[in-house]
Amino acid sequence: MKKFLLCLAILSLASLSGFILCCQRAGRGLGQGQKRLQVEVRVNPHRAKVGETVSVEAVVQSTKTSVRPHVEASLLVPSKGVRDLLLKPGGREEKGKSAFLGEIPVGADFPEGLYVITVVASAGSQTAAGKGSFFLGRIVGDFMIVSAFPGQDLEEDLRRYYEDFKSVGGNMVTIHNIISGKALYPSLICVEAAESGSQDDRVGPALRLAKEYGLASFISVSWDMTRPMPYSECLASTKEVMADLWKLYQTEPALAGFYSYQEGSGTYLASQLREFSAAAKALNRGLLTSCAPYLDDPLLAGYLAAIDDLDIVIYQGAVMASYRKDNRKCFPLRRTKDFTSLSAGATRQRNKITLSHVELFGYLEKQFAGAYLASREDIYSQILSAATSNGPDGIVFFTYHYNIHELGKKIPEVKESRRGVEEGMRAYSLISGTAATRSSRMGVYIPYSDWWVERWTNSIVPSLDAFRQLGISPEILPFLPPKGEDVLPYYPYHLNREQLDFLLRNKYVLVLNDIAGMQDTDSLLLKSFIEKGGVVLLFGPSIPYGDQFDRETLCGARENPAGSHSRMAVQEAIGPRTGKGSPMGFRSVKVASWSPGSARIIASFEDGSGAVLANELGKGLCLTVSLSLKEMVEFAPDFLRDVLDFALARQGAERAFDVLGSREELDLAESTSSGRRHLAVVNHRDEPWAVTILPLHLPPGLLFELREERTGTVLRRGRKEDFSGLKLVIPGRDYILLNLSEQ
Numbered sequence: 001m002k003k004f005l006l007c008l009a010i011l012s013l014a015s016l017s018g019f020i021l022c023c024q025r026a027g028r029g030l031g032q033g034q035k036r037l038q039v040e041v042r043v044n045p046h047r048a049k050v051g052e053t054v055s056v057e058a059v060v061q062s063t064k065t066s067v068r069p070h071v072e073a074s075l076l077v078p079s080k081g082v083r084d085l086l087l088k089p090g091g092r093e094e095k096g097k098s099a100f101l102g103e104i105p106v107g108a109d110f111p112e113g114l115y116v117i118t119v120v121a122s123a124g125s126q127t128a129a130g131k132g133s134f135f136l137g138r139i140v141g142d143f144m145i146v147s148a149f150p151g152q153d154l155e156e157d158l159r160r161y162y163e164d165f166k167s168v169g170g171n172m173v174t175i176h177n178i179i180s181g182k183a184l185y186p187s188l189i190c191v192e193a194a195e196s197g198s199q200d201d202r203v204g205p206a207l208r209l210a211k212e213y214g215l216a217s218f219i220s221v222s223w224d225m226t227r228p229m230p231y232s233e234c235l236a237s238t239k240e241v242m243a244d245l246w247k248l249y250q251t252e253p254a255l256a257g258f259y260s261y262q263e264g265s266g267t268y269l270a271s272q273l274r275e276f277s278a279a280a281k282a283l284n285r286g287l288l289t290s291c292a293p294y295l296d297d298p299l300l301a302g303y304l305a306a307i308d309d310l311d312i313v314i315y316q317g318a319v320m321a322s323y324r325k326d327n328r329k330c331f332p333l334r335r336t337k338d339f340t341s342l343s344a345g346a347t348r349q350r351n352k353i354t355l356s357h358v359e360l361f362g363y364l365e366k367q368f369a370g371a372y373l374a375s376r377e378d379i380y381s382q383i384l385s386a387a388t389s390n391g392p393d394g395i396v397f398f399t400y401h402y403n404i405h406e407l408g409k410k411i412p413e414v415k416e417s418r419r420g421v422e423e424g425m426r427a428y429s430l431i432s433g434t435a436a437t438r439s440s441r442m443g444v445y446i447p448y449s450d451w452w453v454e455r456w457t458n459s460i461v462p463s464l465d466a467f468r469q470l471g472i473s474p475e476i477l478p479f480l481p482p483k484g485e486d487v488l489p490y491y492p493y494h495l496n497r498e499q500l501d502f503l504l505r506n507k508y509v510l511v512l513n514d515i516a517g518m519q520d521t522d523s524l525l526l527k528s529f530i531e532k533g534g535v536v537l538l539f540g541p542s543i544p545y546g547d548q549f550d551r552e553t554l555c556g557a558r559e560n561p562a563g564s565h566s567r568m569a570v571q572e573a574i575g576p577r578t579g580k581g582s583p584m585g586f587r588s589v590k591v592a593s594w595s596p597g598s599a600r601i602i603a604s605f606e607d608g609s610g611a612v613l614a615n616e617l618g619k620g621l622c623l624t625v626s627l628s629l630k631e632m633v634e635f636a637p638d639f640l641r642d643v644l645d646f647a648l649a650r651q652g653a654e655r656a657f658d659v660l661g662s663r664e665e666l667d668l669a670e671s672t673s674s675g676r677r678h679l680a681v682v683n684h685r686d687e688p689w690a691v692t693i694l695p696l697h698l699p700p701g702l703l704f705e706l707r708e709e710r711t712g713t714v715l716r717r718g719r720k721e722d723f724s725g726l727k728l729v730i731p732g733r734d735y736i737l738l739n740l741s742e743q
Helices: 002-010 013-026 029-036 154-167 203-213 231-249 269-283 299-305 335-350 376-387 400-409 414-432 452-470 497-505 520-531 551-555 629-635 637-650
Strands: 037-044 053-062 070-077 081-085 097-105 113-123 126-136 139-145 172-176 216-221 255-260 288-291 356-359 394-398 442-446 475-478 509-513 535-539 557-559 563-570 583-591 594-596 600-605 610-617 620-625 657-660 666-673 676-683 689-695 704-708 714-718 726-730 734-742
Touching: 037 113, 053 070, 053 113, 053 126, 070 097, 081 203, 113 139, 113 216, 113 255, 126 255, 139 400, 154 203, 154 400, 172 203, 172 255, 172 394, 203 216, 203 231, 216 231, 231 255, 231 269, 255 269, 269 288, 269 299, 299 335, 299 475, 335 356, 335 376, 335 475, 335 497, 356 376, 376 414, 376 666, 376 676, 400 414, 414 734, 442 452, 442 637, 452 509, 452 629, 452 637, 452 666, 497 520, 509 520, 509 637, 520 535, 520 551, 520 620, 535 637, 551 557, 551 610, 551 620, 557 610, 563 610, 583 629, 594 610, 620 637, 629 637, 657 676, 676 689, 676 726, 689 704, 714 726, 726 734
Parallel strands: 037 126, 139 172, 139 394, 172 216, 216 255, 255 288, 356 394, 442 475, 442 509, 509 535, 535 620
Antiparallel strands: 037 053, 053 097, 070 081, 070 113, 113 126, 557 594, 563 583, 563 600, 600 610, 610 620, 657 689, 666 676, 676 734, 689 726, 704 714, 704 734
């Protein structure tokens, strides 16, 4: 006791305040009870489809083994509200554990979005809650800046915002910016906090009304910004704030999980998000975790996907530029798809959720109406670009609440920007639900390297735009570190067998453009992928070296010194567009050629040396192309289409359309299901652009109809021979969506 009094006497006023807060936190009844009573909610499947039945199991663990816990469960239905969920005792009983089971048949009338299950258990004086979730169709989310709400009539303004956001398809919100000078909730952690029920108390009312409107909710968690704090303490403070929020709001039916307020742009962010996510799961396994990093280092996508406890990734892309004049990213609008595809290419390998990020703000030259606002055209184009990406599970705005709802109160031109969201979401539903529903089976692979910040710009972006010029929509498949080697800054060395199995199971064609050296982990992946039946396309001018494979064995040829070449000729016809002997002339380029060993020459340079080679290795195939992907698109597009289709056919896949006359300012998506072929082409140019559409692989003798999906207009009807080519004009900043079906 004397030691306690002595310590207390020398505490500063700030330290005393912190000490009192710690005592308050330690004494909170719910926190103590949670240690004695725990609820784990298990949901299967997490991705639901109409016609399936979702199973729910709530396992309640209590130290009071003589008292059977009582449970009540609720289901937040997107855009509808909350309904009771019946759970019955069942399953194997263990000492201190009770299981409760329920089922949710997913009917055709179930709305799209994230469904949140909340189970509240009580045993005597103990109470605890557990979370679970599943989603159906697409998630449409927003960042709600609660600090921007007015000081009066909070509930009325919340209702207006929720109703407005739901009217454009919204079904999920992130309650953002909850701590600045004051915690905008009744925190016992933060030095300055709102009183419960006051106008500064924003989080509780937001959750309560989100329940009523059927909006699954995440709370954005930061450190205690109400007091000075060194960065070394911020993560620990963030965990404390998260625990505080869980104690307060765990029984709220709308609460789905926590979002990391901390952003970042490099692989260094992975360790912080690993700890953040683990802290959330320690509170309750069923809580979802989410983050929104910036894209500067593409390897971050794979490192985030490797975090078991991280559920949702929302890549930000700086399409609408930065507010800093010395940091003018201003990526083209079509990069929205690329950032989304990169994220989805990583998360789909770990069955996580990717949401596209669309920016509703504008800086400097991107400002609209002289405000922090994006124009209708820029909003619409971003949404169209996101819609053409296969893989994401929805879309998130930054931020409908502030840029549309709040600015709309004082800037009449916001109506135009809102129209961009409204029209964009109608298009998003059409495109993502038809043309972007299937994998293209062709993936641009990003191996591990220290220098991908530069190589993203110098190698990957040219590849993606070259595919656009060719009229093809590939996916992006980044390196994922193997288990145990996902902790930076250590180099990964071993094969990621989980990633190898994913690539083989989904029968991908991997494309590597101008990739030189490889770490051991990717050397092993490339060699094993081919030997086990995979197909790889290696484009120059750099063809990979790797310590774990012999390059001449992999390519089946020896590389010759670079020389000047200006002609190629087809030596083996592998497709219908270019026959044997077909010449291809082009401006002189200095590039290496190949002398074949086990490989066969598909096309040769003018001196007879190999320009394109095919090498059988194990069960798979390695295709080596001396020129870069961009040069092949420029010099020999028809031959390149033959090469790509040859590679896809080896994997049992085929494309549905050729799109001739495409440009890098276009986004494309195509998909085939149930006998219907869909093609979407988005034009990001201000001016109209014409392309020629050629349906591929049509069976002879059958009658087909090509329809423009938006208008229902029949563009052509006939048999295979009647589809020799159809020229279509895509309006500026707009799209076409085609549906080709058998009659």
